[in-house]
Amino acid sequence: MSLASQRPQLVYLVFGAPTYHQEAQFSIASALTNLRKTPGEAIDIQVFSDDPEPYRHLPVTVHTLDAETRTQWNQPHGYHFRSKHVVLRQVLEQHELALLIDTDTFFHRSPIELFRRIAPGTLLCNAIGGHYGDDPKAPLYEALATVLRSRDLADDQMPLLNSGVMGLHCSDAALLDRSIAYMDEFYLQAKGAYTLEEFCLAVAAYRSMKVNECPDLIHHYWSRKQLFRAKIQAWLRKHGDAPLSPEAMADIPHVNAKLPRPPALQRMLYKTVSLALPEQQRQFLRELLYGCYAYPNEFDRACGSAWWDKALENVQARLGRTLTREQLMSWLQQPALRLALGKQHPSVQQHLLLKLQD
Template sequence: MPQGHTSTRPQLVYLVFGPDTYHQEAQFSIVSALANLRKTPGETLDIQVYSDKAEPYRHLPVTVHLLDAATREAWNQPHGYHFRSKHVVLRQVLAKAPMAVLIDTDTFFHQSPVELFRRIAAGTLLCNAIGATYGADKQCPLFQSLSPLLEARGLADRQMPLLNSGVIGLMQEDAALLDQSIALMDEYYPHARGAYTLEEFCLAVAAYRRMHVNQCTDLIHHYWSRKQLFRAKVQAWLAKHQHAPLSCQALEDVVRVNAQLPKPPALQRLGYKALSLTLPAEQRQFLRELMYGCYNYPNEFDRACASAWWDKALDNANARHSRPLCNDKLQQWFERTGMRLSLGRKHRLVRDSLLKRSQH
């Protein structure tokens, strides 16, 4: 949407800057939106990308708004809280459009993006997911630090539902909700103990008792959990299609980057469990997760998750120990007969990959 231009079409908005990984996520999310848009013939929307780089989107039918560092810094003030900028940019888009949806980059679509806009109406906030109530986890830092302040002002109570803001969708007439959430962020950031979820929490507070809330987990997959595995799938798709992301083959492959974790069949996993019994107890889960990466999946994008599974196995092993495994200890694990026989021809590949990583 060019500067000063008012659009009558729904706006799908991305805010993306920083490492290439985020741009890769955004590219695939956009293509998945376009691939699924074909399910609603005749429907149109605009895609706006607010970014520090235009090059990653040169093959896509989007409008890129280049953001310099000074602008991004201003959007994060007064406390330098970078998630504040999500609400700022959506507020700006809604000044010129009848409705808009801001979506995080770590998403991809199951259905037409038009379906998101069908869940927005006057007085309705669309979010990614409606979660537990505020009082469900009394150990949560945001509960411990903010609940007395919010309850005293009648802004929230223990029954308030928490929201996931991987998607934020509003009508133009309800854009003032974002002014309220921004004001809450600015006021409560000094009390929030650095909680990175303050942004979506303040959105929940602003909407509580004032807005009807819809969710859309059936329309998109938001892979904030197990992120490295899904990023591996996305990167494999980009390696294959980044120069022609809207080709017929590229669009057909979108559906193969699915929301399922790449795990071997149940019988195969039982076999891995039996193999792991030849190892000391502390190494068994490590081996099973390595084997998940070694399995020859029929889906090429699941096969691309091999190194992500191996990295995850090492991360989990480190988490189970009081301190990260040193290279000598890791080498000893890989030299055990049970480990070598279980990994077979991939033993050296897996070992060298993880030893190299543990050195950094």
């Protein structure tokens, strides 16, 4: 095999809603900002995307994907996560080291540090979780444990992986052939399980590969997405036209992995104030107040409406039903809640009523 480049390849697969492109833009900018921590080192960034426009200000190679190609990559079952493995397999045909990273990530350290955890015989993933047998009631255990055990492919001790990062040396590209084959074979038995892709990666790597992880090097915000997306959108509003300017790079560390919550003393005060409300409404008020707090970090302040959205989603989940407009209005008009929200009450009310309509 003739390798086109010895530089490590950082790879993104991005298509669909603008939100995913926004995530990718910030992830790339954070990678390049942190790359400065390893002077003299270089990487190439490849973006496989249905829209090249969001990346026009970034030093990346964009491979424009049409719907037909993506459909082909997802066959035979239309499982769209299959394409992650197809893309990484293709890149490894031309490059020695490649790492595919999900868009909902940003870097704490230089991306070079991730590539230093990849070597022949080693798979880099985002994180190593528990063991396959930890939850015998899990859908993928009930569906596949017997067949995997009978073929000696996996047992209860197999570690489960998070594939928000997948990094390999080209000599191990066949691992992806195996994971793709397992996805195709087990998709119907697994009833198209959302996590089948990373599960099949774990099966393919079990006993044959050393596995490294990297949660200390990146933040993968698969949880609490609304809050982190709000931070990133605020950064893009400020720096989207010049994402690698000194000012933009200086702001990258302020879009941090910390959840924007008021200090402990303030939270205790909110908890006390909420006692004036019926029990089922107390957490709702506290989360609304989290969104009203005047955070010193401008990107945390940008999470206000995301906290309000989360408050509504959480209370409806706890109740097991959607609030009607009338019910929500009756909650928002309670004197204790109005007093607690103060001058922000009209903004909160308007936002939540619009959210309820969506």
